[in-house]
Amino acid sequence: MSKISRRDLLQYIGAGGIGAVGGVLYSESIERDVELIIPQVVPPEDYSPGIATWYNTVCNQCSAGCGISVRIREGKAKKIEGNPVHPVSQGRLCARGQSGLNVLYNPDRIREPLTNAGQRGTGNFYPISWDEVLTTIASRIGRLKIENNASRVRLLTGRVRGHLDELFAQFMGLLGSDHYQQYDFTYPSALKAANKISFGIDQLPYYDIKNADLLLSFGADYLGTWISPVHHSLAYGHMRQGRAGRRGKTVQVEPRMSLSGAAADEWVAARPGTEGLLALGIAHILVSDGHYNGSDRDQWSDVLQAYSPSAVSAETDISEGNIRQLAREFGTSKAALAIAGGATTAGTNAVASAVAVNALNHLAGNLGQPGGIIFNSDQAFSATPGTRQAGMQGILDLVEAMEAGEVDVLLVHDSNPIFSLPDGVGFRQALDKVPLIVALSSFRDETTEQADLILPTNTYLESWGDDVPDPGVGFPVASISQPVVTTLYDTLPVGDIILSLARQIGGELPMAMPWRTMEEFVKERWREEYAMRESGGADQDFEAFWQAALEAGVWGQPGVMTGDQIVPSSSSTIAAITNPASQFAGSETDYPLVLHPYLSASLLDGRGANLPWLQELPDPLTSVVYGSWAELNPATAEDLGIREGDVLEVETPAGSVKVPALIFPALRPGVVAMPIGQGHTSYGRYARNRGANPMDLVSMQIDDRSGDLAWAATRARVRNTGERLQIIKTDGITRTLGRQILGPENDHA
Amino acid sequence: MFDHGQPSYAEVNKDILSVMLETGPRYWMLLGTTMSVAVIFFFMPWFYQLIVGVGAAGMNRNAYWGTYLSNFIFWIGLSHSGTLLSAILHITNSPWRKSVYRSAEAMTLFSLMTAALFVMVHLGRVWFVHWSFPIPNQMGLWPNFRSPLMFDVMAITTYLTASSIFIYMGSVPDFAAVRDASTGTRRRLYTIFSFGWRGTAREWHTLGWAYTFFAVFVIPLAVSVHSIVSWDFALSIVPGLHHTIFAPYFVCGAIYSGTAGIVTVMYCLRKFLNFERYIGQVHLDNLGKLLLALSLIWSYINMLELFSSWYGGSSFELEALKFKLTGFYAPLYWEMILFCAFVPLLMFFRKFRWSWNKMLLISILINIGMLTERFIIVATSQPRKFLPNAFGFYFPSWIEISITIGSFAIFATLFLIFIKWVPAISIYEVKETLKPLRRDA
């Protein structure tokens, strides 16, 4: 290196120095935003900083309708707890309910109305103003109405109850269209159909698990996903250790151990699809061994004759001794209760199985009794609690109509049939024939992605409404849903959207539906209810009542009912007892395994997949996060030469998916189980392109008595692709290795 | 003692000081290389980790301690080289230590510094490391002296201080020699460094006394330092770590590792600095015998450990033992046994003890084995604690491997700087081994 002269050195220093000074001056000259030292000199009016307020509303993460209490600090929702005075949740809440905050503050919420500008299915959406979008839709619908073609407008929603349901019905009715359907994958169609047959009721009864001594569950994951998990968990806890000297016993009949199966004292892995038969076998013994002594004993005996223990044992693959023991326990228990759900009510013999379980309850004599089936009185509102479930047949009718070009405008709210239904339904393709698809939704799920216009709705934490829980709790109850924070984005509550549309469409609609907002509507309806019940109640009294109802979040009339339970006769059940075998799609030779999809305890039917807390939550039984998997019994896996982490191609007559294998000890051999919930192709950053959707594998089997999809009636085969994929689990070794972690060992049986 | 005939006093000075006074391009290239490797492999990944968080390394909720801590222990272990050679052999009056002890002491110092660096890398919030020192502060908080890590802090600081003073003090006459052989700035610098040493009898006497005092002081210090470091592990209740044998095990392992390190350094000094005359076969032979003895002790302690784990029958211990011997890291474990217990047995044979190349290989294998041993301790005990559901797995990340490599480069850099600033062989002690010149020769 050549020497630097002193002069050069000085020049370099000078240049560097000037450069440095210049840089400093430049950076100082950039104007920064004035920083507020005391940002809240003028305090906001709607909250006191540092003081928390609690607002009661209703959770919408499943259809149980638990009341919740939301803690608000500085106008932001911080924590959701169960509402202590709400009879369904009683201050408790499940993991999904707690994750509601992820719904409200989800980064992928739709923040303003969007239009696809004619590029349907590309995923490109552009902002559009509320005025424009409402005008477009109103004019389209209005025109159809004038032409008397309003039946070309169809509304498909998720499970909606309460007065929002009435609003939808009124809106469609006034238009002149009777095409208002609901589709919710978790809707217990078979159970309701069976209850209609057996007990003549439309609503679900109250299953009094709390006071039962023996709970025999056929596939119903009552602690995880069946109907009302929080309430059932409360009941379960009480049944176990809440009564001095009395501990309830639970038995779970299902091919794959669910959360309820893990809690049960006995897990019975009957052959898939034969659970109903097992129920009939138990019923047979109850009658033949003299546990049942009702007057209709002979009729029972006749109809149950064919279901002898030996015949049933052969079909169900449960030993005769085991069946007899179950029957003996059921028959001698002081308060025995049988319930059905899950895969038992998702085969092609779903309704028959549920009827068989109802038979057990008849024979246990628990109808209308504590610890048994308690019939709910009439609901608080005259609006029926959601019997609009379209079922598979209804959806197929809709698809047919769309294909035939009979649908001009399809409004979709809170329902994702493209994801929840098998591809064989053809929903996605049928949408191509519909000129205008409008989605009323908070998130861009698969169905919303197909929309032409997206109207972003408020989440349940920002909406007014009300709910009547189904199942009820044995007495009239109505919950109020109120916003706990101000609306975050440029969204509207769905009720407000309908009311705006009604106003713009004109005609008799605005007169029949004069309310400006959902709040007004709900309050009006409650005022009418109040006037009816407290006949002559003055307005000030109503205002006081309304404030009290808002503060409590719920209204109920405990003490009304239980007394006058009318026990239905058994004749309808007896007449309805059959035992069709479940028809599985695919032959046993081609597809040697049975596919057992099950609702994920965290993601449910896929609606929770966009919530990071739920994706992060280890699956309760397998501890897997952020993915999906296919479970195999250790023996089955060994036979097929499959290790955990091998990527399997699971193939059914309907399709195939690739998922990693997981070895699960509590699974019947010959069954491959997959959780439902992952496999989204849209729906936000946490859900997108993650895992596989077992609904892609389900064949189009329908239970003709309920009209709904039999999603547990498909056979499958697996093939090891040779690839490997890490299954992300939090579990290390799931054996105690003699370390007495679950308690000191003693000499129990 | 001397392979090629006895040098004269002047030749001793010239040979040893020439390393300091003459520097060729090869040195600069070597220094440049080690510094670059240190920066690229150690400092840059470390800075990345400082920005991103300790998560850049491979530790997880099953193994919170990883290679940073096992390397820390390895380097502390390596630091016992100087202590042994300098202090212990000084007390026992071994003549053959005289040419090798200065470099050994330097190794001690630099190993300690590298180890201290590893502590910094290991910490989650290293900018608060000063909180672990008992410095009066406005928070009114004092560190927790019941914590084994505090014992570490105290012990290593003491050891570092004592070793620095020890090596400095022992080098004072040699600094004087440098002063006398140099001119200009260097002369002025070394005048300061040598405290104006004149070489009077009184000064020699004081030096001898002080040196012996420190030697006696440093020996228990070294034993306690590595015992204390082992108690980082042994005071936990983690199965596989909670053994009373850990203190002797680690001390023995440290001395073992350190001595092997000396062999490696000796080879390098001899080869690169032309010190063949001063470091001969007899040194190698003695070091070899020492290594052999230490390896036998080490093997014995290992067997004891295995035996007591098995004999105790505790489910926790047996599970940890099973994972160590047959789990994922079993190949590493057996490699360690091979390198540290079996390979050194070759030194029973003179052929091995007297061959430079063979001894270099053996010493490097021993140190690889010892590095592995520290890693095994960390990686196979933590993932097998008490609750089986929490069992897991630990695998080091690229940053950790890079930093490990970089640490050797840092050590090499420090050593390269050392040989230019301090005479690598003790001039006056070597002269003590020379037969006194006959007055009439």
Place this chain on the structure above:
Amino acid sequence: MKWGSDLSTLVEKFRQYLKPGYYDEFDYHWTMTIDLDRCTGCEACVVACQAENNLPIVGEKRYARNREIKWIRIERYWEGEYPDVKMGFIPMLCQHCDDAPCEIACPVFATYHNQDGLNTQIYNRCIGTRTCAVYCPYEVRYFNWFTYTWDEPLEQQLNPDVTVREKGVMEKCTFCIQRIRLAKDNAKDDDRRRVRDGEVVPACVQSCPTEAMAFGDSNDPEAKVSKMMKDPRAYTVLEELNTTPSIVYLKKAHAES
């Protein structure tokens, strides 16, 4: 005389210092009982804790490297083989051991036993040596390997009563100390000296749908937890390690045949 009394004071102080937790008696002794016969493993407690205590969203990649942060987790244990296979759940969270191995480990006193029997973690004192986590036999301590961020607007949900931790800091269950403090403040304002049983409810206990968890002051003989502790099914996990945890589990009962 003076020497003697000074010495006895010193001896007294030294003995105090030696006692685990440094206290003779606890003011409150916060204890939790978990009834495994009620626990169904539903993990409502896990999400409740995440919401209350600003636990980060760790993400898939980091989960794959075993870096989850869940102050309460459900441990699963299988017993037996198909078809006689059973699963047992046990929620595992910081046991707030009175003889905690982690408390002696921390070189800077970032974790110590306070006068309420809680094993507390002082975030801004932690320098991240992670010794406490290695020493913990229950593996209930979690480290912030990175500074976690929330995708906007998820951070709007963060609880203002709880610190958001930065990288390099250890964290673990605190028995919702913010709620304990609030209850104690309220009790003081109310001129009551003691917090009543049931006034303090950690997030996990509050959410548990089966009412499996109970929380209270075991110094109060009338408290629910004191009664639960006397149940014959009561036990503590890893009892043989003598950590004296403050969480008492009730073994799952068995059905009479």
